[in-house]
Amino acid sequence: MVNLIEELVLLTIDDDGSVAFTAGGSGFRMSAIGACLVELNNAGRIDADLDAVHVLSQEPVGHAAVDRVLALVAAGPEKPVSQWVRQLAPISGEIVRLALGSLAQRGILSQQESRFLWVLKSRRYPLIDGAEQKEAKLRILSTLLSNDLPTPHDTVLLGLARVGGVLEGFLSTAEIARLDDRIENIGGIDLIAKGVEMALRDEQEQIARSFLAPIC
Amino acid sequence: MNVTFETATAATVARPQGRLDFGAAAGLQQQLEEVIAQKPVALVVDCAQLEYVSSAGLRVFLVAARAAKAASIPFIACGLQASVREVFDVSGFTRILEIHADTAAALAHLGTPAA
Numbered sequence: 354m355v356n357l358i359e360e361l362v363l364l365t366i367d368d369d370g371s372v373a374f375t376a377g378g379s380g381f382r383m384s385a386i387g388a389c390l391v392e393l394n395n396a397g398r399i400d401a402d403l404d405a406v407h408v409l410s411q412e413p414v415g416h417a418a419v420d421r422v423l424a425l426v427a428a429g430p431e432k433p434v435s436q437w438v439r440q441l442a443p444i445s446g447e448i449v450r451l452a453l454g455s456l457a458q459r460g461i462l463s464q465q466e467s468r469f470l471w472v473l474k475s476r477r478y479p480l481i482d483g484a485e486q487k488e489a490k491l492r493i494l495s496t497l498l499s500n501d502l503p504t505p506h507d508t509v510l511l512g513l514a515r516v517g518g519v520l521e522g523f524l525s526t527a528e529i530a531r532l533d534d535r536i537e538n539i540g541g542i543d544l545i546a547k548g549v550e551m552a553l554r555d556e557q558e559q560i561a562r563s564f565l566a567p568i569c
Numbered sequence: 570m571n572v573t574f575e576t577a578t579a580a581t582v583a584r585p586q587g588r589l590d591f592g593a594a595a596g597l598q599q600q601l602e603e604v605i606a607q608k609p610v611a612l613v614v615d616c617a618q619l620e621y622v623s624s625a626g627l628r629v630f631l632v633a634a635r636a637a638k639a640a641s642i643p644f645i646a647c648g649l650q651a652s653v654r655e656v657f658d659v660s661g662f663t664r665i666l667e668i669h670a671d672t673a674a675a676l677a678h679l680g681t682p683a684a
């Protein structure tokens with residue numbers, strides 16, 4: 354099974370193996386941390402509410418990127434999702450590298466010099482335990498073009514992809530505008546994903562306020 | 570977590586009590602999915618005695634709502650306490666879920682007066 358941080362990273366890999374420039378932005382860095390927090394929540398290592406992330410267990414889940422975030426959250430005082438996301442965003446590069454390493458180890462990507470190429474040229478995941486998992490980009494498109502409610506995994510993936518600036522990699526500006534209501538309504542309907550949105554907004558507001566600081 | 574179920578003509582009403590956190594989420598999800606599998610006329614989740622919902626607990630509502638929609642079963646949440654309502658508002662659930670003040674209002678919306 355390809356997990357959330359891996360799928361988020363895969364969405365940034367272009368067909369020619371280059372990484373989308375949006376992966377270098379604040380939004381993506383924060384989304385990467387958020388993806389790990391959601392994985393930890395799903396695995397019962399943390400739970401979250403409006404006030405804080407609560408550590409339930411420090412037992413590693415067995416994925417290097419996710420466990421890195423677990424170790425840091427477990428070592429610190431309790432604080433809201435948005436604060437954790439902002440605090441850990443600087444290590445997102447390490448998180449992404451660990452996720453890429455995991456994908457390469459499992460034969461989904463192969464690293465060739467500075468590019469990460471899909472092993473299966475048609476952007477498919479290899480069968481895992483005989484089960485096929487539909488690729489993230491296809492699932493996002495399917496979610497956006499239907500009227501169904503998405504799975505919790507897909508709603509978080511869509512929300513994090515939106516905050517991370519990843520949707521622009523495979524949807525045109527016009528398509529995003531046309532689907533804006535759908536994206537807004539079902540993307541990120543999740544407390545942790547909303548925490549990531551808040552973190553980015555808080556950072557942007559802080560920067561904007563600094564523009565208005567008096568020049569002495 | 571304790572959950573009671575009341576099956577009436579027009580809806581099955583689930584009443585979870587206490588805290589819906591990671592520890593309680595799987596159990597409530599299973600119970601709601603079992604009710605949905607029985608194809609009730611509608612499913613109302615009366616949250617009047619639900620004191621707390623975490624991120625894990627919130628996903629139970631999405632899973633249940635999704636399953637209900639797939640089965641064409643109306644799904645309504647009602648009686649949200651202020652703190653739970655805030656969680657639903659912040660997370661965006663109020664955009665995708667039918668929410669009413671209480672079971673009577675939910676049943677009235679479904680077209681049936683409360684017993």
